Amino acid sequence: MVFREKSPIGAASLTGVELRSRRGGDWEKPPADVEAPSIRSMFDALDEARAFDAPAPSVARGQMILRETQGPHEAWAHASGRDLAITQLSPGACPGHLLRVNLGDMGFDAGGFDGDLRVRGSLSGKAFSIVSVLERDGALNQWGHKVDAGDILIIPPGGELDGRFQGRTAYAVVTAPWGLVMQRAEAFGWLADPRFRTETAVYSPPPQARAACRRVLRDCATLMRTMGDGVPASAIDILRQDLLDGVLSAVAEAREPAARRQGVLNAARIVRGAEDFVEGGGARQAVQIEDVCRALNISRRTLYRAFHDLLDVSPKAYLRLKNLSAARARLLDASHRPTTVTQVALDHGFWELGRFAGAYRTMFGESPSETLRAHGGLRR
Structure with missing residues (x-):
């Protein structure tokens, strides 16, 4: 079943996770000459069925949401199982689009948005979240680390997003149970390392690996959008395998120390601490800057520098x-x-x-x- 909410743009114009900004810029189109074999065969079968007016395949799972969004809260904050605090840092609309599909005990999100946003919180308390940044045209950081297009964020169960998105961003998120991720990770060498299971990190795969990962994510998103009445049961297992193996294969290629950035850098740690102190204080406007500095045992200058370095505001x-x-x-x-x-x-x-x-x-x-x-x- 598909829920379409205020979506004047047809599904065909939203192929892959390509984001067309209201300001007129276009994201790079997904490559059309190379596709994963399993996805290509599914497209062929779908086209053949439509050509002969075959009945639509039955749907057991595969519930889908496809819509345009006017702000980040409706795209992220109200999704099932998520607990995100989103702060808009600059005036203006934050338009975007969203595809969300239920693949049983796995989930898949793909979309994009405009805006300058501070995002902090949990994507899932019980499952792994693997976030791929497909495109960006502004600065992006997580846990104080710079994130580039093609980078992959690994967030174990209960881990937090903690960063800033600026400009236009296109993304995909694969959410899967801890046990399933660990089972599949064993096939990818060093991903059996306990650090992969427990620590948030930014991974930068080499160019060929990140291109292959983006191709798989785009192909899967395109297929789901094309199946406008929901994803048939016969396709779900293939999609689950392709999505999880696609992102894990790319992460497995990020072997060099420089390709893995983990931990919270100092400015991000100070901003997190200030947020936690204010939230714990109850009366938000009554909290004074001096109170925050005393609680964190830092100087006023250090506090201001951290906020300006990370968020460009006091x-x-x-x-x-x-x-x-x-x-x-x-x-x-x-x-x-x-x-x-x-x-x-x-x-x-x-x-x-x-x-x-x-x-x-x-x-x-x-x-x-x-x-x-x-x-x-x-x-x-």
């Missing part, structure tokens, strides 16, 4: 942006948890409602009441 400005984004996430969730603009503003430390409304409109291009009305909440 700690105080970031706290305000974080609260605005949290307020927007709450308003977007009003269909499930009815609320009012006043209540949301007060809950997130904004005591002057006029200033809150003005800052919200400047950041997100609409008033808080417009967001609330559009998502089925109550307004006062």
Whole structure:
């Protein structure tokens, strides 16, 4: 079954994970001359069935969501099993598109978005998440490390994304149970290393390996989009194997020490610590910079340098942006948890409602009441 939500662009125009920005730029088209044999044969079978008006294959699993998105919260934060805090750092819309498919105990996401975003939190508390950055046209970092197009992020169960996305980003995410990943990893040499099982890291495969991985991910995404009524049961096992082997094969090629970046660098560690302190303090606006510095045992200068190095904003400005984004996430969730603009503003430390409304409109291009009305909440 496919759920299509406000998607004026047809599925055929969203092949692979190619992102066409509203600002007119195009991502590089997936190569058409080389495809994985199993994916190619599935395309041939699908084309043949359509040519002879054969009945659509039955679907046991393979539920699919395909839609355009107007912001990062609807693409990531509300997905099942995820707990992500997303802070928009620059004003403006963050348009994108999203493909999400249920492959039984595995999941697959592919899509893209525009924006300048701080993203922190868990993609899955119980499963491995393997994130491939397919394209980017701005800076991207995770755990303080620079991430390039073609790099792969490994996040064990309970591990966190922790970084910043700038500009346009196209991505794919394979989520799989820990046991399944370990079983498949044993076929790839050094991936049986315990560090692979327990530590978040950025891997940079050599050019040929990263190109092959991107090709597999694009082919699988294209196939799923083409099967507009859902993925048939006969295709799911092939997709599961191709997706997991495709990303693990690329990671296995990143053998050199320079191809593996792990741990949280100092600036990222300071920003994380400041966020944790503020979140633990309850009254967000009441927290003073001096309180944060004392809690982290660092100087004011060190705190400001960390925030500017990682996010290009001061700690105080970031706290305000974080609260605005949290307020927007709450308003977007009003269909499930009815609320009012006043209540949301007060809950997130904004005591002057006029200033809150003005800052919200400047950041997100609409008033808080417009967001609330559009998502089925109550307004006062």
